[in-house]
Amino acid sequence: MAMEMQSGGKMMGFLVILLVLFIEMAAPTSASRNSFSTQILEVQNQLKLLNKPAVKSIKSPDGDIIDCIKLSHQPAFDHPMLKNHKIQMTPNFHPEGVFGENKVASKMKPGSSRNVTQMWHLNGRCPEGTIPIRRTRKDDLLRASSIKAFGKKRHKTIPQPKSADPDLITQSGHQHAIAYVDEEKYYGAKATINVWEPKIQQPNEFSLSQIWILGGSFGEDLNSIEAGWQVSPDLYGDNHTRLFTYWTSDAYQATGCYNLLCSGFIQINNEIAMGASIYPVSSYHDSQYDISLLVWKDPKEGNWWLQFGNSYVLGYWPAFLFSYLSDSASMIEWGGEVVNSESDGQHTSTQMGSGHFPKEGFGKSSYFKNIQIVDGSNNLRVPKDIATFTEQSNCYDVQTGKGGNWGSYFYYGGPGRNANCP
Numbered sequence: 001m002a003m004e005m006q007s008g009g010k011m012m013g014f015l016v017i018l019l020v021l022f023i024e025m026a027a028p029t030s031a032s033r034n035s036f037s038t039q040i041l042e043v044q045n046q047l048k049l050l051n052k053p054a055v056k057s058i059k060s061p062d063g064d065i066i067d068c069i070k071l072s073h074q075p076a077f078d079h080p081m082l083k084n085h086k087i088q089m090t091p092n093f094h095p096e097g098v099f100g101e102n103k104v105a106s107k108m109k110p111g112s113s114r115n116v117t118q119m120w121h122l123n124g125r126c127p128e129g130t131i132p133i134r135r136t137r138k139d140d141l142l143r144a145s146s147i148k149a150f151g152k153k154r155h156k157t158i159p160q161p162k163s164a165d166p167d168l169i170t171q172s173g174h175q176h177a178i179a180y181v182d183e184e185k186y187y188g189a190k191a192t193i194n195v196w197e198p199k200i201q202q203p204n205e206f207s208l209s210q211i212w213i214l215g216g217s218f219g220e221d222l223n224s225i226e227a228g229w230q231v232s233p234d235l236y237g238d239n240h241t242r243l244f245t246y247w248t249s250d251a252y253q254a255t256g257c258y259n260l261l262c263s264g265f266i267q268i269n270n271e272i273a274m275g276a277s278i279y280p281v282s283s284y285h286d287s288q289y290d291i292s293l294l295v296w297k298d299p300k301e302g303n304w305w306l307q308f309g310n311s312y313v314l315g316y317w318p319a320f321l322f323s324y325l326s327d328s329a330s331m332i333e334w335g336g337e338v339v340n341s342e343s344d345g346q347h348t349s350t351q352m353g354s355g356h357f358p359k360e361g362f363g364k365s366s367y368f369k370n371i372q373i374v375d376g377s378n379n380l381r382v383p384k385d386i387a388t389f390t391e392q393s394n395c396y397d398v399q400t401g402k403g404g405n406w407g408s409y410f411y412y413g414g415p416g417r418n419a420n421c422p
């Protein structure tokens with residue numbers, strides 16, 4: 001009897017241990033199975049949110065699918081504050097002068113970079129009343145560190161020329177070669193940007209050339225509107241040069257995103273897709289291509305408008321998205337940025353601009369020309385006192401100049417790793 005009790009107790013103990021073992025072994029499996037199906041569901045929901053029903057879809061030679069979405073179905077209108085928004089089809093004001101429907105409709109001025117458009121145009125156009133949106137695919141989402149992080153900046157830095165601690169800047173792994181102004185209030189900026197396809201060493205790095213419109217100090221509430229071109233394998237899954245925009249009203253924390261990947265920017269144009277490849281791009285010592293970008297504030301409504309080339313008014317960021325920028329910008333920056341992940345303990349060989357230094361000049365080094373700002377009287381003009389900034393001029397450099405029909409300009413960029421930048 002006593003024996004039986006004892007062995008029964010042992011048996012119980014053994015069973016308990018078995019049960020504990022079983023639970024311990026089973027728990028992680030069922031948890032990961034759960035999170036796996038949660039992830040699939042999340043991906044599906046996110047894709048449904050991002051990809052609105054298309055009127056027409058165009059397959060671009062670069063592999064993208066461009067969906068033509070009805071104007072009123074665009075992602076902006078998912079924003080609670082835009083539910084009853086009356087879409088503005090033309091800005092009230094344009095800093096280049098009288099601006100009516102005619103100017104928008106009458107395509108290009110002679111001498112403009114008219115052949116630079118977008119690769120998907122080779123296979124079709126979006127009808128009037130729609131806007132072209134690059135379709136987001138499952139793989140795009142899965143490359144992001146998380147589904148919430150998709151379309152947001154992973155590296156939250158901004159060129160901060162007058163930072164008290166220069167080490168802080170280089171630690172982040174970002175390198176810049178920029179020109180900037182920060183002496184007055186700004187209501188817009190313009191530049192014509194040479195377009196290249198810089199080589200990226202690591203898929204988690206990128207190379208971009210852009211205009212930054214900044215409001216506030218470099219604190220937690222920095223406001224930023226950005227537009228330019230970028231090569232970002234992480235974001236797009238390839239090495240093509242793409243037109244992009246970005247905005248944030250809290251220093252890249254909770255608000256903002258690239259392109260139309262969150263609600264905010266209201267697009268009115270049916271010809272240019274954010275995030276789509278720019279075509280063609282420049283070749284070394286051969287054909288050169290550039291794009292003009294103008295960002296300006298409508299003094300009446302306070303919205304920030306974006307124009308591509310001389311005639312494509314793409315749309316606007318509503319004033320309410322911002323705090324500081326709902327008044328004016330305090331700093332404008334133009335130039336390049338790359339991520340240096342130093343994966344093999346050496347400086348990255350990711351290129352900035354053309355991958356060649358400013359001293360090589362036209363056709364070899366990349367440029368920004370006709371740099372202008374919109375001043376307090378809403379006039380476009382050449383800014384006074386342009387300053388420059390770069391963390392390591394042996395890796396990427398910047399050199400300004402002035403004159404002729406290039407107005408205020410600079411060459412920028414470089415190869416990254418080289419004998420002087422190990």
Ligand SMILES: *[C@@H]1O[C@H](CO)[C@@H](O)[C@H](O)[C@H]1NC(C)=O
Pocket residue numbers: 114115
């Ligand atoms: C591109 O521009 C050139 C000259 O500027 C012109 O001859 C040619 O027809 C244009 N091509 C297209 C596809 O617009």
Ligand SMILES: *[C@@H]1O[C@H](CO)[C@@H](O)[C@H](O)[C@H]1NC(C)=O
Pocket residue numbers: 199200201233237238239
């Ligand atoms: C992008 O370029 C890198 C090298 O610069 C190459 O290793 C990679 O395969 C390219 N990716 C694609 C998708 O073409």
